[in-house]
Amino acid sequence: MNKAGRVESAVGIGKSHLAARLWPANWRYHTRMKVIGFLFTLPVLVFFLVFNIYPIISAIIISFFEFDLFGPMTWVGPANYQNLTGNKNFWSAIRVTLSFMLFFGPPAWVIGFLFASLIKDKIIGRFFFRSVFFAPTILSAVAMATAWSLLLRQNGPLNAMLGLSVSWLTKQNSALWGIVIMSIWQGAGWFMVVFLAGLQSIPQTFYEAAAIDGAGRWPLLRHITLPMLRPIFAFVVIHTIIAGMKIFTPMFIMTGGGPNNSTRSMAMLIYHEGLRDLRMGRASAISMVGFVLILILTIIQLRLFRVHEGVEA
């Protein structure tokens, strides 16, 4: 039996009567395989269309309408976008979101990288430490946010431990920091796993060759580890941008966007505009701006890392 025959038999569509009814006789093997492949991916494709593409298309359309969820949609053209330019809540939410990304990302990457570097070697208890460092990532975000709002009280355990008297969550200039600290604690373990996978994929021979040439720890890190991790860095930056743009739960639970809206992120503003104030048009317009922002930031960082399909250019 040739290759085509083996595959067709394997999927039960060989030269049976059923196959004869299903496929036009003049279809060649490759054509049939493509159709079969398409049929196999159809459920996922339908799922993707319904739950991803449809909401995106809906949001684009609704962003040009006035729509309160209950009444008819009224065409307003680009008015929802134009209104955003003079909307101080929108600019405040952009500032909060970008600040969160900036203050959360780099420290979480560094901590995640340090954890990964520490536990990649065969040290005693490394599986225990991996579990401990990773545990916050899999715990309920709501539960963690609730617990941290207790820890971050002015007369709470964190201040007592550090000998500080900071009103983490009640002052406008520190509330976002409180949320950032919680997010770093929760997110560093995830970055650790990503960096660990990257570190373990670097061939040991590179280090051995460099060691023979007399390279110390810093040159090894600078000339082998970091360059080899460039695709990983690109990935974590994109992940941080996307996660940062969607940040919602810590603000919702820990501060409700306060004090005085100083921790209201874009996702939370979208929630307020859409579900609380019933202005789906404006909420959709903000979503679209967020989408474009993610796109721009991702393109910029891809250019910076010069990564194309996972291979350095």
Next chain:
Amino acid sequence: MKTRKISVIITLLSLVALLSTACVAPMAAPAADMGGADQPVELSMWYFNWPPGYEYQAERVRIYMDEHPNVTIDFDHSIPPVGEGGFEDKVTSSLATGTAPDIFAVINPQAIKLINKGQLAPIDDEALAGLGFDSVEELKASRLPGAFDSWSAMDGTPYGYHWELSWLVLYCNDEHFRQAGVDPDAVTLETWDDLISVGKQVIEGNPDFYLDDAGNFQRNFIKLPMYFDDTWSMQVLTTFLAQTGGSVLNAERTEATINEPAGVEAVEWMMRVSRELGDPNIGPVIPGEVHAAFGSGEMTCDLAGPWMYEAFLVATESPVLDSGYHAYGMPSIESGKPGNVFWGWAWVVNAASPNKKAAWEFLRFLEADPQGQATASGIWQPLPDIEKGWGAGRVPYADLVAAAADGGQAIFVTGHYAEIARILRGKIEAMAFEGADVQASLDEAAEEIDPVLDGE
């Protein structure tokens, strides 16, 4: 090549279909009433995941179905009230998509939004018959004055049948008073000045409990339950406004009046109580945690509803039950000029329900045992003299708790409630946490509120 074309065509057709459905607003369910006598009726009902409430309701549902074999009630109480608005958002989105139940609970500041959008069934003749009343006047007379104010349309038509009406009551821990040499039975807390005076006396009498070595607050004597939560902020604000005669909006709801003298006076009193008897920056912030702090003995006094005894003391086996506590009614700014807030939850019927008659009949049964409800859940219906009954009367200081409702008024009613409450809450937080000037903050609030009202 041909297969590729077919794939592209299928994908494009799917996208066109999705695009066309994206442009179509959700269809309302048919509104024909199916509730004829002895006809099989299926009702659906939602309440949020609060055990003292839903356990009582579930028992009433069970009894009703036993007595009415033709009625099946699908009661979902699994919806978590995580953060502010979790349950309300679920209701809003389900109404928008035509998947809302026949019966659900609505909190009063949010009711007008749904009434204005035509989502709730009015209490009309059919509803009155189902509830057992001859007229709207009779229905209103059966409840506390003003109880229906924020579940009514602008023309006065009521839409909600109360499950709960709450107002604020001052509760204080006896042990904390005694430790400072203050007799809780002897003190009079008729005005806020009285409270500030007694509070300072208690703090000075037991400084190690309230103050650190540097003389800063480490515990609050009282913390107003109003931060990081729009509705709780409005509850406290409305209480003080009711005492000064101030208001958030003018009568026509076209302009903010919160920055006028009566509004400023109300907020200045809120700030005085907050800052002189504690530090808003310390301790719990979210209202539920503030009540829990009173229940655990971490805070001396608290403002909470009539449900405090059952929901926060009995249910949590609070040590305060052993050490003792007093309910002091509601202090006022001027003696003899009471003022309080009315808020709470009412049962409403979906305007699109095909079973409205059966729904109202069931609600009559659900609310027919107010004393049993008060005992099981701690929730009081707004009935005159409810505190004299066997259930509500079990609550310590029930007379004082009931008397605190004097001068109760609804939180401001407008379809833009959520947005305005968020603005005001932000200003309250800036004033309390960072000492922002009251008049300037309220002027800013008014400037932000007025454009919102333009769309009223």
